[in-house]
Amino acid sequence: MDDKKLYTFYTDSIIEYPFFEKVKAKYSASKYKYKVFNQVADKGICPRCNKKSAFYMSTRDGDSYRVVCANDECSFPNGKSGMLLHEIIMEYMDEDTIKEWRDARYTKRSFYGWYGIKPENRGKNKT
Numbered sequence: 001m002d003d004k005k006l007y008t009f010y011t012d013s014i015i016e017y018p019f020f021e022k023v024k025a026k027y028s029a030s031k032y033k034y035k036v037f038n039q040v041a042d043k044g045i046c047p048r049c050n051k052k053s054a055f056y057m058s059t060r061d062g063d064s065y066r067v068v069c070a071n072d073e074c075s076f077p078n079g080k081s082g083m084l085l086h087e088i089i090m091e092y093m094d095e096d097t098i099k100e101w102r103d104a105r106y107t108k109r110s111f112y113g114w115y116g117i118k119p120e121n122r123g124k125n126k127t
Helices: 013-026 085-092 095-105
Strands: 007-009 042-044 054-058 065-069 082-084 106-108
Touching: 013 054, 013 065, 013 085, 013 095, 065 085, 082 085, 085 095, 095 106
Parallel strands: none
Antiparallel strands: 007 106, 042 054, 054 065, 065 082
């Protein structure tokens, strides 16, 4: 039996927000007075180039968060100038945070959606 089938993936911005705050705290992000891509953003240290040129904001849909670096020489491991919160956590955060991240987004479900037999539903033994 495959253990991956016992877990259901679910995420939204409410689940991801505490992790986004943890990432912002690690990289000293503070409110930025101007809008970036027409969104409110925080400015902090870039995880890749370690310069204070990264902007921490929500995605265009608002369903997740992202980090964009304004430094032209900086490029993240995905080859772009920005990364999603999931990629930042997997690349730059410690093992405890990665474990918390996985536990928060995957929920255990019963095999084939069945529930176990409840003892109170069993009939009495007639011996």
